[in-house]
Amino acid sequence: MNAQRGIKVGYAKALAALTTALCCLAIYILACVMSPVTWSPDSSKIALLVTPPSDDPDKYAIFTYDIATGERTLLDQAEADGALSAPAWSPDGKWIAYYKVEPSPPEEPDPNTNAATTKSAQETSTRPEANKATEQEQPKVTAAELFSEEHKMLTPRLLEMFKQQLYQEVKVRETFDVRLMVVKPDGKERKVLWVLKWLGAEGARKWVALVRPEWSLDSSQIFYARGLAEGELYYISRLDLSTDETQLHLFSTTGISAASPDGTWIASLLKIDSQRVLLAVERIDGTVHKYFKLEPGVNAGQPSASLKWSPDSKHILVPAKEEFRLIDTSTGSVKKYHEQGLGEIASGTLSPDGGKLYYVAGRQTGAPNSPEQKVFFEYTSLTDEETETVFELTDFPESADSMMFHIAPDCKTVLARCIIKGEHDEKKSTLIFWDGKTKETVKTDRWLAELQNAD
Amino acid sequence: MNAISKIFSFLCSQDVARSFVIAGQQLPLCQRCTGVYVGMGISLVFLLLGRYHKKGLPPKGIVYVNIACLLIMPAFGFHLLDPGPLWRLWSGLIFGNAIVFLLLPATAVVCDKVQTSTSWGRASTLSFLMLFAFLNAMPLWPPVQSQYVYYAVSALTFTALVGVLFCIVSVAIIWTKKIMALILLKGFGNECAKRYQSRLR
Secondary structure, X not given: OHHHHHXXXXXXXXXXXXXXXXXXXXXXXXXXXXXXXXXXXXOOEEEEEEOOOOXXXXXXXXXXXXXXXXXXXXXXXXXXXXXXXXXXXXXXXOOEEEEEEOOOOOOOOOOOOHHHHHHHHHHHOOHHHHHHHHHHXXXXXXXXXXXXXXXXOOOHHHHHHHHHHHHHHOOOOOEEEEEEEEEOOOOOOEXXXXXXXXXXXXXXXXXHHHOOOEEXXXXXXXXXXXXOOXXXXXXXEEEEOOOOOEEEEEEEOOOOOXXXXXXXXXXXXXXXXXXXXXXXXXXXXXXXXXXXXXXXXXXXXXXXXXXXXXXXXXXXXXXXXXXXXXXXXXXXXXXXXXXXXXXXXXXXXXXXXXXXXXXXXEEEEOOOOOOEEEEEEEEEEOXXXXXXXXXXXXXXXXXXXXXXXXXXXXXXXXXXXXXXXXXXXXXXXXXXXXXXXXXXXXXXXXXXXXXXXXX | OHHHHHHHOOOOOOOHHHOOEEOOEEOOOXXXXXXXXXXXXXXXXXXXXXXXXXXXXXXXXXXXXXXXXXXXXXXXXXXXXXXXXXXXXXXXXXXXXXXXXXXXXXXXXXXXXXXOOOOOOHHHHHHHHHHHHHHHHHHHOOOOOXXXXXXXXXXXXHHHHHHHHHXXXXXXXXXXXXXXXXXXXXXXXXXXXXXXXXXXX
């Protein structure tokens, strides 16, 4: 009897152990599959800068947009002469980083009296001289303010040469403050990480909208840009979020950098002139600087055409108009991906395993006498260079203009941002999503209109 | 490798930002899941080769260690503590080890009715402690960018998956057999039924 009882107890213990083990494993698997990854890394949401469709917008807003539910969340906004940059979602999905320029405070009239008014009228005629005198007295920005990073990783001699040239050539040394901000994706918490001085006059603020910060893969560091020449030259620095240390790395003409997945390298493009573009790659610890001269045709001026590292951190994908170039950063060798008959291509993205290159391609199809331009979402295998079409992008709005394509990190969704003309020829900012089965169009101008009405 | 990625896509989010890249190839699992399945694979091989699964359930001390390893996972899995990739790997390794050390011996007891009381001796317990120390030390190894390591990790994760499925299927078959026998043979008084029912008891 005791033996039998012992067997039963042992059996019950075994069942308990079995159930515990299987339940724990099942809970873990469910949590792992359903946990958010974040154009957020899980490709379910996008964070975007929305402005009125104009060359000189006076309203900026950053939203997150859930593709499945259509829900949008306002993260920040700026009006008048303020500005926001494009946002950057951290790889861990917890924060979104961006630059912000606060609008200038409105000038307040002197509240004292008519005497003041009369005096001001008399002063009007002398104002230009007074202003000139004021400008001359205005303290010039110093190199210490512009290059305020604590540890300068750039070659000291190069930096000194640059500073001398900058102070000889640049006449207007106005600066404005740009805040490096982070905000939670639900908009509930916002922080200012750093306040930088950008060199430039009033009109330079709009260049902020064309750049964005970049995160390291472990989300512990942010690479930010500091404007030096009104959209023509920036330098890229790094902020360590845990220690608040800043380090200067390299110059750039796009203001956008790309950090390698292993955290060892930082890269950016440097456009020397219309024919010469350099790919600047620097080791994070400052021990190695490499410059690769790229053949003409690189989209160095377009902020949407950003550099992408391969998952093994050995190659960089550089976008060009009709081909992609994969540069081996250790040897400098360039492998080009181009197909005959392929028209313009855009928005190259490497698949998560690095084995495929996804892109949006325009092709002419149909009879030679009546060719038809079609747009496809395709990929090329990097091993055997076989090309496959994932799906066709159809139903483009007829009046679409300024189209920019973006591919989701999971390479399953394509987004196009464009401006289309409405019934009365008014411009409308639009997002178009394709996933191979459905197409969704979202107009973003009403997001700004609703903000205005809410104000 | 695409087929393996496809299989594991049902079990893991395969977050690019939280996955190891070995020899230029991203593993089909995130860092924590890699730890879980590698820990399970290594523990499975250890138990099968040493025939520990036939020795009944592990002693209390080992069970308590396993339960502690299971209880650590919620803090890491729900990102209450997220100190980095090596910690994710470590939490997965000890979690996977705990799962298998509970699952495999329990499956053997339920299916084969091997001895239900533990017969783990000192040597067996010492072996477990050495394995446990080995798994805890694994995250400290320098990253080896070798194709063989990639294949070894893939093989271990596959072994773990097959092992767990085998345990689940075995238990399911045994229980289905018992339930069917109880249902079908109930009320029958013939010798065959009596013999079977006594075996079930």
